[in-house]
Amino acid sequence: MADIETDVLIIGTGPAGSATAALLATYGIENMAVNRYRWLANTPRAHITNQRTMEVLRDLGREVEGEAYLHCSPQDIMGENVFCTSLAGEELGRLKTWGTHPRSKAEHLMSSPTEMNDLPQTFMEPLLFKTACSRGTQARMSTEYVSHVQDAEGVTTTCRDRLTGKEFTVRSKYLVGADGGNSMVAQHLGLPFEGKMGVAGSMNILFKADLARYVAHRPSVLYWVLQPGSNVGGIGMGLVRMIRPWNEWLINWGYDINEGAPHVDNAFAEGVARDLIGDPDIDIEVTSVSTWTVNNCYAAQAHKGRVFCMGDAIHRHPPSNGLGSNTSIQDGFNLAWKLAMVIKGQAGPGLLETYTEERAPIARQIVTRANQSIEEFGPIFGALGLLESIDPVKMQENMDRRCDDTQAAENQREALRAAIAFKVYEFDAHGVEMNQRYRSGAVEADGQPEPAFTQDRELHFEQTTWPGGRLPHVWLFNDNNQKASTLDLCGHGRFTILTGIGGRAWIEAARALSSELDLPLVTHIIGPRQPWQDHYGDWARAREVGDAGVVLVRPDHHVAWRSEAMAADPKGELRRVLKIILDR
Template sequence: MYQTDVLIIGAGPTGSTTALALANSGVRCHIVSRGNWMADSPRAHITNQRANEVFRDLGVSDDVARYASPWELMGDTTFTTSLAGPELIRMRTWGTGDDRRGDYLRASPCGMVDIIQPLLEPILFQKAAEKGATFAFNTEYVGHEQDADGVTATLRDRLDGREFAVRARYMVGADGARSSVVEHLGLPIEGRMARAGTVYTIFNADLSRYSKHRPSILNWIVTPDASFGEIGMGLLRAVRPWTQWIAGWGFDINKGDPDLSESNVREKIRILIGDPAIEPDIVRTSVWYINQAYATQYSKERVLCGGDAVHRHPPSSGLGNNTCVQDGHNLGWKLAYVVKGWAGPKLLESYSQERAPVGKQVVLRANQSRLDYAPLNACFRVPGAENPVAAGIVRFRDPGPEGVAARKAAQAALDLKQTEFNAQGVEMNQRYESSAVVPDEGDGPEEWRRDRDLYNQPTTRPGAKIPHAWLVGPDGKRMSTLDVTGKGLFTVVTGLAGTAWTEAVRRIDLPFLRIVVTGSPDAQDLYCEWQRVREIEEAGALLVRPDGVVAWRDKAGTSDSAEAEKRLSAAIRAVLDLPNLSAIPRETRRAPATSGDTPLFA
């Protein structure tokens, strides 16, 4: 007898997002965490547009915005001799610059925000619990066994030491970078753990006078008074603008543990701030290590893993938490469909096929971003000088030829850092190739019109996320194409000329399938934005998955409803691993939308 449908090990961003997606679909899930509560340190914080789109789909975007630092406060990234001292250069980051903001606004109905893990995780977790997910803290995963029908996990109550078993149809390993689930599964891991080290100190101090006029989440400190490891700079990161901060600096792991004495920590913070009159209130000091490792396979049979358990990397580029959330979003709907009998087991294989390449890309990108500080460091250093950094700063301000060359090099070095701080393409241009995507016949590789890492490229090619375009509802208010798709359902998107698809959806009559007719009173394309980006004829159709990814498209369309039904049915069967659609349970069947219905609630 199953005690739950899905057992989730770990209540972090991946575990809680998965739970929320399952709970929204009415699937039983149980979350266990070895801790007493959520994350207790402000680790991940940068939240990009794609993650915010996931939050929008799951119904928590307003809650996230309420507790986050808004986009405009993320602002510039500074490179300065200390927070109080002379600046060297600034960089417009996270899409806030005049040259990039339009790209970000066109790409998504969501901007970026900065929200720390101790604030984000409870939002996801609480909403999942409200929707029916059950949970247990102070509960440790011990091991598991699989059989043809399910998973039996052994858990331990950390308060009394009692061990007990939980039976589930499936299990999710979201237990972090030292994942026991991944270890027990023997998932293949490539790369290297702990290749460099960093000290992080959380402290309270009102530094408004140095930050309020130049809002910046990240401040890099170039100073001759301290050595700062691999990146070569110290960091002051705003946790709660502008009164709570993290001071960060690297250390050489080959020389043993760093000096974490209070006197040394205070001296480092003093150097970074540059104002001896400020006495920081130190909250906590910790050490973490730079990992460069990723799993090439995310699952075995009925156990699937995600988040830091399968992609382990530094916070550079701000990709970690965002990737964890997207893992959970991808996995949640697939587990729900299989549990409900709406899909065959092969659908779950597509999770690893789709997310493992993304995890690898993120790990390599984050580590490369750290290496890409080397050209900037070279601008502020004179090799062979008694104090290379002091000499480099003097040279950087020199009006002579060497100073001119250093400042010119700084421009090129900042251009290179665009791939960390304005890498919208890395965040938004994911393309899936899997059994849950039906590629266009005869189409060659996608051609990238601009730098793939820097710029978002909207497309309706199968495997890509449906492009954002503003539509207008019957109340006259704007809504995104992302708002009329997703929400746990498959959506057929067509135009007024696609009447055959409306009839096909009515005939197929599936509990999870709806249709949106752009141009109808329910989804007017008044700006002609959708017409510009849809890449199909008005009579054509897109089949959009619950995670917003285009699963299949028919570019030209057909006027024959029987032919439309045949094509659409074949696509759904292929994506969901179903030999025939009659096998789908009928008791949860609901009436699909037609062109006269309100698509959002169909």
């Protein structure tokens, strides 16, 4: 007999684990979350928060979304991505990023009801954890995972209380491993991984210093400093990252992984910081130092049986593109509603098989993209002449020659501008963040081919109701002149039916099936003199079905199925689709 019983046991309370716990608790599912440490994140590791993640927070409640905005650095101070020789030194170039360029800003505004922002993990994690615990999650700190055994009925997990040293067992219907890049759950589960761990070495230096005079006129979260001859490989590129404007900072500085992690004391950390700032006399307070490795590794399978892994446990990569925490939270948004419906008896176990089908390709995509982004610094180094010599004096001369009045210098300047502009694929890849289109058993095709992308799919998000895509966002209005996003009408753990004035039979069918299948179905008719009206006509343009057609939306905002027009037997057709998707 197990010491504790629960529906879902979650190992880890980082962004993935806390988000999953918060969502399950919101859906009314009993869950327990354990953390091997005494508290939550003590360093601001993840920070870029994209629109899709903010949509998850919005789905948890406007108060959750609002608290994120309260603590974040807003989008308008994120984007002057600077390349320089030091913060006080010469600027080499600049790139508008994270949706701050006017064209990109317009796309962001049209894509989502939410705003991108910079929310360090030291703020995001407590927000999600608090939401989970306040809604029913049972949490235990200083509790580490030891092992698990699963059978046909559930999972028995052994944990250890790190304060007493005593082991205890937890019996759950399902186990979620959200225990980070060195996941023991994934290891014990035997998940197949592709790629390589430890491809490069890096260190973080957290410090406090008032740098407003160097950065406030060009606000950004990232300042890239190139100082030839000062570190591994001789290129000497360091990153100065804003944590809180403009007095809390994190430096990312590389080391030779072949020589092992170095000992980093405060004197060394202060020296690196002053060099990158370019002010030898500035007051600095180093608060912590740590080393880590750059990984290029992802799980080809995200679950086995009743055990599921998510977050850094299945996608291990550098922080390029700001994808880590975002993808982790979105893993939870994908899995939580499926677990909830299976536990409540509203869906069969086959629904859970779609977690790997949908999220493993995303893991591969973002690991590949993040590591590719590191490689794409090469053209910047090349344009500055830093790859032509390892002699620091010669490297500096190569950088300086771009200022000459010669054709070669003009060509060098153009090459540098092009190389910096190309980094938009790391720092403003809206499509990478938002263009996920699922193909799985939880999506029923409508016979239409996937719409082709009309722009670069990594840079631009293109909305569609094609089954598997995320429901398009447009603003709708009610009789009180209040506006709501189409996404606001959906989600919250329930399937939603969206139709027009000609689709009343779909509404009647949904109401009958809701009772028949014991499945909550939310219904909305959008049109003139209806509770929600499409004054701009944007929904009519975005829905890709007629007034008598229907769009069936999953709890995670992805389109499950659609019909261009009224079916001969709407109840029978909707029943068929729901039974396929839910494995009924």
